[in-house]
Amino acid sequence: MAGVSVAAEWQLLTNRYYRKPELYQMQWKHVDLTRHKIACSPFGGPIAVIRDDAKIVQLYSESALRTLRIFTSSGRLLSETPWKNPGGRLIGLSWTDDLTLACITQDGTVYSYNIHAELIETFSLGKDCFENSVVECVFWGNGVVCVNEAFEIFAVPDFRTKSVVKLADSGLEEMPHCMAVIEPQYRRSGDVEVLLAVGDHVLSVEEDGVQQLAEGVGPLQKMVVSRNGGYVASFTHDGRLLVMTADFADVIIEYTCESALPPDQLAWCGLDSVLLYWDDMLLMVGPYGDPVRYIYDEPIILIPECDGVRILSNTSMEFLHRVADSTVSIFQIGSTLPAALLYDALDHFDRRSAKADENLRLIRSSLPEAVEACVDAAGYEFDISQQRTLLRAASYGQAFSSQFKRDLIQEMCKTLRVLNAVRHVEIGIPLSIQQYKLLTPSVLINRLINAHNHLLALRISEYLGMSQEVVLMHWTCTKMTASSSIPDASLLDILLNKLKICKGISYAAVAAHADKIGRRKLAAMLVEHEPHSSKQIPLLLSIGEEDTALIKATECGDTDLIYLVLFHIWRKRVPLDFFGSIQARPLARDLFITYARCYKHEFLKDFFLSTGQIQDVAFLLWKESWELSKNPMASKGSPLHNPRIKMIEKAQNLFTETKEHMFESKAAEEHAKLLR
Structure with missing residues (x-):
């Protein structure tokens, strides 16, 4: 009997059934x-x-x-x-x-x-x-x-x-009767096309031209393009509904309405039917046969979806959609298809009737498809108890069938748990299973976190085996922005407690957000927990923690990172401060000296002088004098000859100041004499 009560609420349009379950009683007032x-x-x-x-x-x-x-x-x-x-x-x-x-x-x-x-x-x-x-x-x-x-x-x-x-000049002299748009994604050129109802025809306007279509078809009062961009539904001045191909070449449906008054709204219900709404009546027209009428005593708004239309009124939200084939096979009045008999068998089994076994014997050969139909039908249901009954029927049938994909029921249970969670009145996202598949779970999770439903998003991510990092990162950034009154140390504890749920999360990214909203101290505390030096060190530099960055870089021993920090400090600080920073770090100091020997002799001399390494300055000068000697101009009597001798003499004076380099001092003196 359950089948009778379910099917009693369906409407037949041509050869397809439609139903209109209520999704919500609206929570708003006035x-x-x-x-x-x-x-x-x-x-x-x-x-x-x-x-x-x-x-x-x-x-x-x-x-x-x-x-x-x-x-x-x-x-x-x-x-x-x-x-x-x-x-x-x-x-x-x-x-x-x-x-x-x-x-x-x-x-x-x-x-x-x-x-x-x-x-x-x-x-x-x-x-x-x-x-x-x-x-x-x-x-x-x-x-x-x-x-x-x-x-x-x-x-x-x-x-x-x-x-x-x-767009191109359409030559309009008055406003068109109505407008519709064919989206760029449905056009080969990738540009938008605008349809304007003008006089008794339609103008197709693009960026590079205007075309006249459908002469004599109008005047059209309303136009709406189907979801796939392939058809246009329109309402004519003499009260006809016309459904044509998007180029207006072929008429698919022509239906004469009782009223020539244009409807307030015109919308597609999937790709199978068209809805027209006047102030108290909703008319659903299909390709053949009589239309279906729904009477409303309050205003409504039609919200087209990929598989139907949601109907919003002041007090409720309904979903008008085509009944799935699997649901029809089970609940259609008088159905004797395998799925209907399996559903019936469960009912007999619950009442401890022997007819359950009789039904199963009748459908033994087609049991797998009966089970599959019950699973599929469960997916289309919004009523949780109905989902449960259909899934029970499926698992009852599965017990007697060996060639059935075992994980099908499990997958459907997973999907329905997610859908039921987001459909809950407190969350208010009434997705159908087709919409959910089209939207994808990752987009759904993004929508939940943007609405600050972080806990549900985290649970769904965990349940579906997806990465929880996106949810945790968004929650952390939101928490930091909203918790301006909480001290940094307390907030750090709250954040670390949650972030440890997800292994490998980027603490550097969280710290970067803390820095962006002006919480530099919190950023410095957070970046301490970042295990990857390559992420940690650039961030330390950006928040002004150069000395910590240098310590971390030398600890990890990555020469590229050490050079990154060195160049950053070099650019920001006066030379003496810079020399002081690197003097205590042998690895950083040696890398700086290696670089400066190749490219920055003068700067290196200043460094050696500041640290009292006079002999190193002398060796540098002597090396420079040899570099000059390679120049063909440096022979006796040339302008470069004297500077070279002066350099060697300067080196000799510096060597003289250190007791350990008497040999070098004497050699430099003799070198200068020989050159003279």
Whole structure:
């Protein structure tokens, strides 16, 4: 009977079933979708809400000052900030792929916020948009297309590079009826294509040209491009829904609606059907047969996903999607497929009925595929008890089947545990299994740590056998920034206690962050724990701990690192301080002398004089005199002859000052005489 109750909630569209489970009762209070501008992120991401200043609305208990608020998909407030409204009216806002909220104002300024409602950066769309206000914008994954009052079209193909491209002049004399964008990733040229509904046709505008398409098809009131960029769904002035290929050559679906009034929203539900929403009715149209109607007594917003559409209302979040084939095979009313009989067998087994064995005998030959269907169906369920029952049915069938991949059930259990954890109302990321596979676990973990759900992110990383370093590093940096009142020593203990969880974590990177936020003392303490000298020493230099860096470099004996420290100190300190630093370190001193003998004789002489090694200065002078002798100009009577003799005489005087070098002194004296 469970199958009957499950299938009773499905709707049949053409030959496919659809269902609309409720994901959440929204946690927020007093959010009326009709009074606000809303931006919802795909993949169960956050929702940004700001009061729409284009509408006259009655204020409840809130202040007249507008606030940008950011909620999870379950309606839990993440952050808020006053909206200062610096650049005129807000034209549009949308989430980018990396969960940055891009807000575009009338004067062509783009404000970027993170999910903590902190302004990250601003940039301008340029002079043309500043002088002729932006009227309309259409966003996609990581870019936007804007039209200004002079009917010029500008695109930002990627918010990360922030380059603004002016598209070809479309010759518009009034605003188009509607606009849609084919993303660069779906085009061979790699450039954005903008579709404008003008008159009874469509203009395709690119950077280097304009093309007229679909003559006589319009006027079109609404257009929306499918997720794969291959089809365009549009609503005509006479109330028809047309689904065409992206080049408008072929009509795939034509359906005449009851109303010629254009819908408020038009959206794709996967690639199988199209949704049209008027103020109380949602209509789902498929390729053949009658459409499905849903009645709503409150406003809704459609959020297209890769495998369906999430439906946001003031009070709830639902997910309208196609029922998976495996689920249909089990729960379709009257199904006698192997998976349905296996599910039924578990029910009989639980009631201790002999019919369980009878069912298993009927499907013995196709037991592996029945088990696989139960595992697959469990993945598509949002209801945890239903997941459990399907997985129990799978493991019950697995006990009687030898040719079954053993780890399939285990893998599904792992995936579902992760999905159930992030779907929890407190976290509010209602991912379906297909969305999770497309998003990937590493991106999900990044989203969790950016929302400061570090503990869950750490547990998921550990559970899936992924590196925990990313989570710990982010937590550490966040903790340091937020703990300005905690003394360095106490904070160090807290950080070390957590960082020891992950072997091989880079303490130098953590120390670099401490230095960046102005906690130099903490940085010096942290860098002490870095085991890799190659990471530790450059950081010690950058935080001004040169002497410690020199000690560490000489201890590890890496000549490259010692030279790095020597050159750094040499550049920063006066010669006498530098000489003092290296004198006590034989390895550093010898390396310096070796280098200076080749390249810096004068500096080396100063070093020898400062340390009282007069004989070494004398040997250097004598060597220099021999270098001069190699010059053909240094023969008797030439200008170089006298300097050479002077050098040898200077060396002789220095040798005379030391009692141990009488022989060298005499030799130098005779050498000078001979040259004369």
